[in-house]
Amino acid sequence: MAAPEANRPAAWQANDKELTLKGTEPPLFNVISGTSMSCPHVSAMVAVVKSHYLSWNPSAIKPAILTTASQISNMKASRATELGEISSSGPLQPAGLVYETTTIDCLNFLCHHGNNTSTIKVTFKDVPAGFACPKDLSVDLMSTINYPSIAVLNLARNQIRNINRTLTNVAGDGAATYSLTIEAPNGTQTGVKYMNGSLANLLFYIYAQDGGAFSWCQSGADEGEKDGVYIVYMGAATANGSSKNEHAQLLSSVLKRRKNALVHSYEHGISGFTARLSAAEAQSIAKNPGVVSVFPDPVYRLHTTRSWDFLKYGTDVKIDLSPNSDSNLSSRGYDVIIGILDTGIWPESKSFSDKDMDPIPSSWKGTCVEARDFNSSNCNRKIIGARSYNGPDDDDDGLVNTPRDMNGHGTHVASTAAGIMVPGASYHGLASGTAKGGSLGSRIAVYRICTPNGCAGSSILAAFSDAIKDGVDILSLSLGSPASRISDFKEDPIAIGAFHAVENGITVVCSAGNDGPSEKTVSNGAPWILTVAATTIDRRFESNVVFDKNKVIKGEAINFASIGKSPVHPLIYAKSAKKAGADERDARNCYPDSMDGKKIKGKIVICDNDEDINSYYKMNEVRSLEGIGAVLVSDKTNGDAFDFDDFPMTVIRSKDAVEILAYLNSTKNPVATILPTTVVSQYKPAPAVSYFSSRGPSSISRNILKAKPPDIAAPGSNILAAWTAYDGEETDEGREFPKFKIMSGTSMSCPHVSGMAAVLKSHYPSWSPSAIKSAIMTTASQINNMKAPITTELGAIATAYDYGAGEISTNGALQPGLVYETTAIDYLNFLCYHGYNISTIKVISKDVPAGFACPKGSEVNMISNINYPSIAVFNLTGKHSRNITRTLTNVAGDGTTTYSLTIEAPTGLTVTVRPTSLQFTKNGQRLSYHIIFTPTVSPLQKDMFGSITWTTKKFNVRTPFVASSR
Incomplete structure (x- = not known):
């Protein structure tokens, strides 16, 4: 850690004649620099901590100082030190937890440095009876000692290292819950998994690549003077638009010196701003009577089943609405404008041609921005507008602020919602046919809000504000926050933006999330949002395993490799290839650095799947050890085909794995092969609720059967749609980059419903967002293509927690007969029932009628009546x-x-x-x-x-x- 060292005045010797100027007294103090000067600052802090906590040993005092260090300068910029600058007050309140580096930790450190057990017993007085250095010193003991920082060296590309840490509670008795924040650089994957714990100690392990940081914060704890980016939400904009000057005036009332604090100002539909503030400044602004809430700028994630880093392998979307969709009906939607809040768009895709389209509707008031690699010529009569928003931290990363899609997700989503018909579309020959969006004639307005750093809440609100001004009819968001992260609608930028969009007649459609199948995992749960779960379609991608004497087990995956049809390749269970000193569980799951390469080389490897790490890391590990192929055992991917590209790898169910493992254990020289992918059409049963699709009930709005559970379900597994040309470098030699790609996720189901909403809007221009939602929900289907109830992927009959009202019907929604109109009064009452007072509600909504008051006795159970x-x-x-x-x-x-x-x-x-x-x-x-x-x-x-x-x-x-x- 660091402490002050430069130009430090301190006591000095009295006989230093060299420093005594002629005619002056010898100096009693002197100014000098060096780490000699920083060291005693920390020593003094150690003494202060010791005086407060007399029983603490050195290993408790050290983490109290290290874990409370500051990484911010007085210019509110990051310091160049690793752990940061010593805090004069933080160590006395060390967040309630410390890392105790034990005697065994120190002994293992000595072992790792080459000291044998005999030498250590002479050197150290506290060697426990029976202690011995580990036999395999190749294991990285250094990074696993319980130190308040972590260093993992010699970490190869795509390799994972597991690290253990234990925290000790020093905050006293009583329950305390700590939430986790991870800061990881681009191109890395880091995670923390809880192992076991008690009131006194908590054990967890970390799997990481490259560098970063993470912190544990107690719920409701004071975070002190932590600087950051905060969203200041001030309710509805006035009829003439909120004044940017008003926002600047409020901001300047608490900021005396800092410049460039304002990040965004929201003036259309929404009133508020985003700014760089200290916690104290944020608290001061929150006391203003015109402010509804002030909260840290959250970062949302795309709702694909793959992380950003692995979208190049992805399995995320389809473009046909459903097998029985009516092309004449889905082709409607002319002059309806769908706003896509996502990663941008690849305008050159054939899906976005404007051939034979009418002029841009007069209702459009937006713009097509000029940016690097994007200009007004990239917009046309299909893509009628494009904007982009960098998050508060993106400029520092040198990211290009452009609507051009460098990821592919936004292009995929936009073409699913409103792409034109493109004959001959396929993913390297798979799923060939005609690709088309749900509303062929609709226009697309692009709002690029997501970057490799995620989708900043401040950018999301800016896009909502612009979309309201621009005149869009439908907004589609295939992203969200984990359900556990959102506790109040007024601190959720998507819920806030959607509320004001709906107030302005815009239907907002959001994905439900990919955290299923556990209950209470659905995100985007506000009742004014139309929330979409994911289902499978009647198409599967099979990559079968052939073993023994041509016995076949059905597998599901996308791979383009061919290693022969006959079972001639040696077969091994990963557990049998465990590396010396490695954990058996790690080896069984094909964790990096857990298997012996000599036992893997030239063989097909059977890997379990505990889902602690991405399956592509497992693939890369087998590949790096020169394995010829891999079979992943998992019940959690049925209908969602992993894309392993040119590596022979597939996924089988656990019930099928029993047979192949029995063969392996009973045969001296087991053999197998993996067949390249073939497409199975008219698969039954379909649809089924996708395993990954988030489930209800709502953790916030429980008394509405909605987003948690979802409102509706739509195809979200193995969806073919347009793709960006940006990842051409990821395409194997000899193959062109894919113009279309297969992906899975509620990201893919959401635009199916957005397209359907646009079709309804074109048929019934006067319908409100709630009428459109009702028509879609009340006409949904609960029956699959076997004339039986729709099930989950594991075969249980699906409930409303799984798929809301059911699977979207593209024909029925156009003729609903009756609709439920959820009125402005319903939403106001909902806020009342949720605990908001009338003063706050009048700030939030522009549509509060004169004389409106919350119903007497308002409480959460009354929500059922909206x-x-x-x-x-x-x-x-x-x-x-x-x-x-x-x-x-x-x-x-x-x-x-x-x-x-x-x-x-x-x-x-x-x-x-x-x-x-x-x-x-x-x-x-x-x-x-x-x-x-x-x-x-x-x-x-x-x-x-x-x-x-x-x-x-x-x-x-x-x-x-x-x-x-x-």
Whole structure:
């Protein structure tokens, strides 16, 4: 660590005649420099810490000083030191945790440095009985001693090193939860996995590549004077737009000296700004009565099933809406503008040709920015506008602020939503056919908000603000934050931006996330967002394993390698190739540096898949050891084909692995081969809920059956769509770069729904975002291509937690018959029920009617009553009933139409609806009905799912529900 050393005045000897000027007294103090001067600063701090914590040993004092160091200068810039500058107050409150470097740590350090056990026993008095140096000193003991910093040297490309650390609680008794922040440089992957712990100690291990930092922060703890980028949210913009001068004035009221603090100012639809602030300055601004919230600028991630680093291997999207989509219907959408908030666009793709398109609609008020590698000629009548936003930290990285897509994700998403028909599209010959978007005639407005550093919340809000001004009709966001990161809508830039977009008549469609299949993992859970889960399609990519005497096990993957059809290659289970000193679990899972290359060379390796590290690291490890191929055993990829490119690798299910492992264990010279990928069409059953798709219920808005669970599901596994030419250097020699690519993720399902929303908007220009959402949800399908209920990928019948209302229907949504209009009052009441007071609500919304007040007794269970196209009733206990009201609006035209009622309710729950029929006589007529939920057992043993459907010979308007005692 560092401490002050330059020009330090301190006491001096009295007989230094050389420093005594003629006619003056000898100096009592002198100014000198050097690490000799920095050292006693730290020594003094050690003494102060020791006086406060007399029982602390040296290894506790050291981490208290190191882990609280500052890395910021008085210019608010990063220091050049590794651990930072000593803090004079931080060590006295060391975040509650310290790293205790034990006796064994020190002894192992000596072992690693070449000292034998005998020498160590002479040198050290505290050698425990039975201690001996590890036999294999090639193991990196240095980086695993419990030190407050980590150094991992000799780390080869694509290699992973596992490191253990243990933290000791020094904050006293009582529960304390620490969240994790990782700072890793570009091109690295770093992670931390909890192993075990107690109130006193916590053990975790870190897997990392290259360098970076991570920190543990206690929930609700004071972070002191931590500088950073903060978003200041000030609610709705005024009718004339918020004034940038007003934002600057508020900012200057707390900033006295700093220049260039303002990052973004939001003036259209949204009022607020983003600025570089200290924590104290942020707290001061938050006290202003016109401020709704002030929070650190979050970074969001793309919702693909691969990280940014591995998109070149990706498996993320398809372009056909669904096997039964009607090309005439999906071709509609002229003059509807879809805004894509993503990584940009590759405008040269054939999917974005404007041939035969009409002039740009007059409703468009946006622009096509000039930037490096992008100019106005890259826009046309299909791509009608493009903007780009660098995050607060991107400029320092030298990133180019351009709408051009250097990643591929944004291009893929945009073409899925609104790409034109492109015959002969394929990914290196796979999935060949005609690629087309969901709304062929729609226009595309590009808002590049994501860079290799992620998708900054401040950029997201800036894009929302511009999109509102530009005149878009639909906004599509295939990104989000993990559900656990968001605790309040007013600190979620996507929820904030979407609220104001919907206020301005824009439908906002977001991906649900890829953290499934666990419950409460869905992101983008605000009720004004249309949130999309992912499903499989009726196409699979098979790469089978042939072993023994031509026995075949079905595998699923994309690989273009051919090592022969006959099983002639030696086969080995990775566990049997464990390297001396390596952990058996690591070897079994093909972790880097865990297998003996001599045992791997020339063989096909069977690897388990614990998902702690990306499967491509496992592939690279086998490849680097000259293995000829690999078989990954996993139940978590069914319908989502990993792309291993030119390496013979595939994925099989665990039930199939039993057979091949039995053969391997019973045969002296086991052999196998891996076949290159073939396409299986009309696969059954399909659709199924994709394994990765995030699930409900909502951790924030539980009493709405929505984003957590999702609202709707759409194809998201193995989707073919346009791709960027930027990754041509990643394409193997002899093959051109792919103009289309296969990817998976809710990133891919989201634009399917965005395209459908655009089709609806073109058919019904006056429809509100909630009417469009309702039409999509109430006409969804719950049946697969085997005429059976849609299931999860593991075969269980899917519930609303998995797929919301069901799989999108491209035909049914155009003729919904009835819709649920979720009004401005519904959303205001939702905020009331969520705990917002009327003063805050009046700042947030521009549509608060005169005299509006929060309903008396507002509490979270009342959320069930907002007029949403699904119903959730939680905390249903005892035999007390819960009454819910819904209102339907007729959109089928004038004339008398009578709807009859069908209720699907599970055993243990009585559902009563009054009235039992609804008769509409004119278009736009609104009728209400009441639902009474009564449990017949208490508590309910599980969450119970059902539906209420209003039916005529032509229309089926289905509303899913869930009831729960929790």
